[in-house]
Amino acid sequence: MTALTERDPPRAPAAAPASLEVRSYGDRVFKLLLTLGAVSVPILLGFLVFELWQGSRPAIAKFGLGFATSSVWDPVTEEFGAFPLIFGTLVSSLVALVIAVPLSLGVAIYLTEFAPKAVRQPVAFLISLLAAIPSVVYGLWGIFVLIPLLRKSVFPLLRSSLGFLPLFQGPIYGPSMLAAGIILAIMVMPYVMSVSREVLMAVPNTQREASLALGATRWEAVITTVVPYARSGIIGAVILGLGRALGETMAVTMLIGNRHEIASSLFAPGYTMAAAIANEFSEAVGDMHLSALVYVAFLLFLVTVIVNAGARLLIWQVARGSGAGSKAL
Amino acid sequence: MNRRLLRRAFSNMMVGLMVAAVIVALLPLFFILMNLLIKGAGSLSFDFFTKMPAPAGEHGGGVAHAIVGTLLIVGVASLIGLPIGIAAGIYCAEYPTSRLTWVTRFVADVMNGTPSIVVGVFAWTWIVAKQHHFSAFAGSAALAMLMVPMVLRTSEEMIKLVPNSLREAALALGYPRWRTSLSIVVRTTLPGIVTGSLLAVARVAGETAPLLFTALGSQYFSLNLNQPMAALPLTVFTYASGPYEEWHQNAWAAALVLILVVFILSIGARLAIRRRFDLNG
Numbered sequence: 001m002t003a004l005t006e007r008d009p010p011r012a013p014a015a016a017p018a019s020l021e022v023r024s025y026g027d028r029v030f031k032l033l034l035t036l037g038a039v040s041v042p043i044l045l046g047f048l049v050f051e052l053w054q055g056s057r058p059a060i061a062k063f064g065l066g067f068a069t070s071s072v073w074d075p076v077t078e079e080f081g082a083f084p085l086i087f088g089t090l091v092s093s094l095v096a097l098v099i100a101v102p103l104s105l106g107v108a109i110y111l112t113e114f115a116p117k118a119v120r121q122p123v124a125f126l127i128s129l130l131a132a133i134p135s136v137v138y139g140l141w142g143i144f145v146l147i148p149l150l151r152k153s154v155f156p157l158l159r160s161s162l163g164f165l166p167l168f169q170g171p172i173y174g175p176s177m178l179a180a181g182i183i184l185a186i187m188v189m190p191y192v193m194s195v196s197r198e199v200l201m202a203v204p205n206t207q208r209e210a211s212l213a214l215g216a217t218r219w220e221a222v223i224t225t226v227v228p229y230a231r232s233g234i235i236g237a238v239i240l241g242l243g244r245a246l247g248e249t250m251a252v253t254m255l256i257g258n259r260h261e262i263a264s265s266l267f268a269p270g271y272t273m274a275a276a277i278a279n280e281f282s283e284a285v286g287d288m289h290l291s292a293l294v295y296v297a298f299l300l301f302l303v304t305v306i307v308n309a310g311a312r313l314l315i316w317q318v319a320r321g322s323g324a325g326s327k328a329l
Numbered sequence: 330m331n332r333r334l335l336r337r338a339f340s341n342m343m344v345g346l347m348v349a350a351v352i353v354a355l356l357p358l359f360f361i362l363m364n365l366l367i368k369g370a371g372s373l374s375f376d377f378f379t380k381m382p383a384p385a386g387e388h389g390g391g392v393a394h395a396i397v398g399t400l401l402i403v404g405v406a407s408l409i410g411l412p413i414g415i416a417a418g419i420y421c422a423e424y425p426t427s428r429l430t431w432v433t434r435f436v437a438d439v440m441n442g443t444p445s446i447v448v449g450v451f452a453w454t455w456i457v458a459k460q461h462h463f464s465a466f467a468g469s470a471a472l473a474m475l476m477v478p479m480v481l482r483t484s485e486e487m488i489k490l491v492p493n494s495l496r497e498a499a500l501a502l503g504y505p506r507w508r509t510s511l512s513i514v515v516r517t518t519l520p521g522i523v524t525g526s527l528l529a530v531a532r533v534a535g536e537t538a539p540l541l542f543t544a545l546g547s548q549y550f551s552l553n554l555n556q557p558m559a560a561l562p563l564t565v566f567t568y569a570s571g572p573y574e575e576w577h578q579n580a581w582a583a584a585l586v587l588i589l590v591v592f593i594l595s596i597g598a599r600l601a602i603r604r605r606f607d608l609n610g
Contacts (some may be wrong), residue, residue: 030507038429039417041477042436048451055454106350114344123351125599130358132595134535136562137584140363140569144368144577186357193354219340247444249538250566273536274446281453282542297450301443308442
């Protein structure tokens with residue numbers, strides 16, 4: 001019984017199947033088929049990069065790197081600059097993280113360190129359901145439920161209490177950077193929560209015990225010992241959430257207001273890279289407009305690759321071998 | 330003495346705050362599901378599943394074309410994406426020392442983090458721009474591309490759980506490698522692989538962004554993969570952004586159907602996985 005259910009440690013090199021010689025005809029065919037599957041993955045990604053580069057070449061040739069700093073977006077004169085899009089992507093994602101990170105860390109810490117056993121699984125399961133809701137459903141809910149609620153009560157309250165900050169000034173429309181940030185926060189939270197929960201679970205129990213033995217309260221044990229031990233993994237979880245938020249499309253498109261503008265107020269409408277592609281691609285007039293949008297997609301791709309690679313490195317440092325981070329995806 | 334009490338009170342207060350965080354985190358789920366039920370259930374009827382959309386602004390009509398479209402698009406995507414993903418997953422688990430495994434795993438992680446809209450743009454430049462027309466097949470290709478890394482990672486994780494002693498036993502009995510892999514290793518993990526596949530199907534069934542400029546959406550019933558085709562998520566998007574009250578009602582109903590499908594697939598998959606493998610996830 002134990003011999004079969006026991007989880008084996010990573011395979012010992014001596015027993016590694018790869019070292020077995022390929023013997024029969026069947027083996028060769030089998031390995032060939034599997035290899036085809038495995039090879040096609042990097043080939044597909046290479047192809048994606050090539051196609052995006054190819055598609056954005058006219059725009060790269062015309063605008064160069066200045067594309068990222070220019071604010072003109074005029075399909076008529078074929079002048080394009082993505083700065084408002086990049087700005088909107090960053091701001092909406094930051095708003096999302098500011099809301100989502102404390103919440104998800106609170107939930108993750110509670111579930112790993114404090115919650116009664118009977119509560120842990122059900123709550124984690126319910127929150128993982130949030131990740132299963134399609135983006136377009138979030139958008140629908142945002143348009144008809146969240147935005148009216150925000151416009152009627154939350155935004156006026158923010159303006160009257162925090163109105164001295166430029167962030168909360170100006171007219172209230174409804175569709176806005178803040179509305180998009182709030183819906184993004186709800187969407188990103190399950191990812192940050194489940195990855196940081198896995199990272200926290202990977203902290204050895206001896207750390208907690210040592211801290212409690214020294215007389216710490218349970219909260220002190222968590223905040224002085226467990227969290228610092230898992231710090232880089234938690235940062236990784238947050239960055240992974242950032243990666244999600246940067247590329248999220250439908251819900252943001254439906255809530256952000258879609259205006260190529262930069263405003264200091266979070267009540268003002270904005271635009272993100274993903275939303276611009278979603279909105280303008282099928283109606284784009286002229287090859288330069290299309291090429292500029294493919295360029296935006298290319299930039300978005302590069303940014304998410306960098307962000308995700310960084311997150312994975314950090315998570316990997318804490319949860320080496322425990323597989324944290326891969327399961328959550 | 331007093332300080333100790335204070336510290337303990339602070340600890341309890343923080344726990345209270347975290348409980349509050351749990352409640353706040355669960356509120357959106359509760360509200361979204363409640364709103365979907367209240368606003369969507371009323372419009373669900375036999376007609377909704379079997380009829381075509383009514384002309385703009387008129388009452389009634391259904392989304393039969395979109396339901397069939399989603400089934401077709403996701404079905405074709407699964408036919409392409411699942412075999413590739415599972416084969417690559419078996420490769421990564423069975424040849425862990427190969428350099429290709431390292432590369433494939435890394436690339437799968439990169440692809441998992443790639444926004445679905447970028448994959449949509451890729452499918453557009455690759456298929457739509459070259460054929461000069463929108464097609465449901467381009468949508469399927471985009472969805473398949475999203476499925477591959479998901480299925481790859483879950484299959485690999487599942488297969489890694491198979492104890493090596495099982496492999497050794499089969500090989501010792503004289504089974505060739507391929508039969509060991511197929512009849513012993515894959516067979517043992519089949520429920521896990523099916524679960525991973527179901528989860529991937531559930532994930533892409535709700536995807537809208539990759540379909541926007543590939544399958545495009547349509548008001549007509551179509552079974553032709555070479556033409557634009559309607560899909561439920563696209564219908565939700567179009568109806569939600571439209572000006573008519575009837576559209577909005579149908580958007581809620583379509584969203585309710587969509588979420589029921591996605592939830593049944595993913596909850597079922599998760600329950601099955603837990604019973605079989607007792608994973609802590």
